[in-house]
Amino acid sequence: MRLVPVEDSADPRLADYVRLRDVQLRKSLEAEHGLFIAEGEKVIRRAVETGYPVRSLLMARRWAEPLADLLQRVDAPVYVADERVLEDVAGFAVHRGALAAMSRKPLPPVPELLGTARRVLVLEDLVDHGNVGAIYRCAAALGVDAVVLSPRCADPLYRRAVKVSMGAVFAIPYARMDDWHHGLGELREVGFRLLALTPDQSAVPIEKAVTGERVALLLGSEGDGLSSRWLKAADEAVCIPMSADAMARGVDSLNVVAAASIACYGLMRS
Amino acid sequence: MRLVPVEDSADPRLADYVRLRDVQLRKSLEAEHGLFIAEGEKVIRRAVETGYPVRSLLMARRWAEPLADLLQRVDAPVYVADERVLEDVAGFAVHRGALAAMSRKPLPPVPELLGTARRVLVLEDLVDHGNVGAIYRCAAALGVDAVVLSPRCADPLYRRAVKVSMGAVFAIPYARMDDWHHGLGELREVGFRLLALTPDQSAVPIEKAVTGERVALLLGSEGDGLSSRWLKAADEAVCIPMSADAMARGVDSLNVVAAASIACYGLMRS
Structure with missing residues (x-):
């Protein structure tokens, strides 16, 4: 588990998480990078259990402990930030605690x-x-x-x-x-x-x-x-x-x- | 049909329509005045047909014509305003064209x-x-x-x-x-x-x-x-x-x- 504090909402390491409510931006950004966002503990756990690779996680520091077992198993950076920074990046108050940027898997024919x-x-x-x-x-x-x-x-x-x-x-x-x-x-x-x-x-x-x-x-x-x-x-x-x-x-x-x-x-x- | 132009989003005649996305405010405001908001032509027509009294309507001017038959039958002021004023009052871009402030009816036991x-x-x-x-x-x-x-x-x-x-x-x-x-x-x-x-x-x-x-x-x-x-x-x-x-x-x-x-x-x- 690598907890990486981030203090600036313009930090390029948070680029996967920008403006989550901007549908047009997200569509092109997610297609271009082959990524998607999972939100909240239950959903992130399901994504990991079903084999989607984690690019990174982003959360308020207080969420790191309840998710510790999951974070141990994930080989990806875990960015922690103030709620204000989270809100600046995502464009809304992130109530569900944790966000994960995941890689898509190729779809079968x-x-x-x-x-x-x-x-x-x-x-x-x-x-x-x-x-x-x-x-x-x-x-x-x-x-x-x-x-x-x-x-x-x-x-x-x-x-x-x-x-x-x-x-x-x-x-x-x-x-x-x-x-x-x-x-x-x-x-x-x-x-x-x-x-x-x-x-x-x-x-x-x-x-x-x-x-x-x-x-x-x-x-x-x-x-x-x-x-x-x-x-x-x-x-x-x-x-x-x-x-x-x-x-x-x-x-x-x-x-x-x-x-x-x-x-x-x-x-x-x- | 009385079309009443309104130019100021703080006009007290628009008080029924303020901050439509503010759930707490709306709950208390609607309970206090016994009102509710209907949005869009189809829904407003249904509300009128089923006997809910209209307090007023609010819309961009271009919506008055398609709704003319309905407005003729309604004995209430029809406020018309720029889309910018509408957005300022309601707190979001009013795409569905028309809003109506309606009176509630007493619920039966x-x-x-x-x-x-x-x-x-x-x-x-x-x-x-x-x-x-x-x-x-x-x-x-x-x-x-x-x-x-x-x-x-x-x-x-x-x-x-x-x-x-x-x-x-x-x-x-x-x-x-x-x-x-x-x-x-x-x-x-x-x-x-x-x-x-x-x-x-x-x-x-x-x-x-x-x-x-x-x-x-x-x-x-x-x-x-x-x-x-x-x-x-x-x-x-x-x-x-x-x-x-x-x-x-x-x-x-x-x-x-x-x-x-x-x-x-x-x-x-x-």
Whole structure:
């Protein structure tokens, strides 16, 4: 364990941690350096346990002791700083105590990811990192084997996704399609039946869907749902049946996390 | 329609809209004046349609035209201001175009709320306004008849709850218990069977729960779940069965919105 005091928020050794709320900056910085940020003891422990290499840690000094066992096992500098310096660097008050800059691991190609998986989720262009994280948590709890992301889907290792997932983004194998147009073909080739989840109440209720040995559930973006291309490419469109008076109540759909939760639950019991 | 230009962010006529992100300030200000804030065209329309009185509206001038039909029907001042003034008052850039300060309506006593309801949710001490809003949206979509709040449960009319609910907080009748200790008794007296939702995997799987004519599903707070008092007071503890490898994946529970969604879906089909 190397505790390294840092007193200047402009210290270049803290460059991995700058302006954590600036989404555009973070996206390009994290892609360029192949890094991501884990926040809070539980999440950092999960990231380390699942084999993500630590670049460095950053925390207020009082957090070093509760994390001592973890810090012993990590071969990386541990920067300690005043809460004021932390806030200057990160751009907000760091309440969860510790931050870790971690290296990403290479993602497997989709066919390799699918391996022996039987139940997978495919996320098309979700934009909200919180929703992505919540879906991973739900998938991990209910036993989904793997997640496939469309090329433009939000990053599961973005700080907010990691946090909302409670670390489940480290536990579920995932991959990103190279090609939105033909990406679903790779699932079909290895025998997956594709179910497209839609708010359209004329679709088949999820509990009556035909499933089978290998099933992929396609989930669309928050605003527009699945693209018409993916809806057409699916074997069957399925819905969560809503109450007859939902429309009168001004509610025309469930949010994507609620819908995904119900659909996953149904799917995992089929 | 009275368009009233306002140029000074300190104008006392905008007092209802100050520092919308300051949770402590807003809680006391909204309680004191019996008001709440609705944000965005869709949500404001829903609030007006469901009979909440408008105190005033505030928007950039360019929003007045798309909202003209609504503004005609509303007997309240419509303040128009530069985006800079809006930002100064609200404390953030107001992207959704329009804000409305609305009056609250008196909540019914719990026995009156329950009336002929058959399926209700009871929320104990949820602290996150987003979760409360998401649960209302889910409840409205799936056909829950009413929601009962514990005395300390977060406010469904807080701005973030209203927004996340997509206006469902206006559509579902709800009430707040006077007394946490004896509040569940009022449900039991009128024949409700009380199901306590818990992550404890030794509880009865939700789909095997005994339901009956009137059922109340009790949902606990994000961190600690239901209090032991409420767990004991329930007729049956029920759980969402998780995957056998969820714990190995570091996931020991679903989040409250995912759990509520799955449980409501099961309950509404019983």
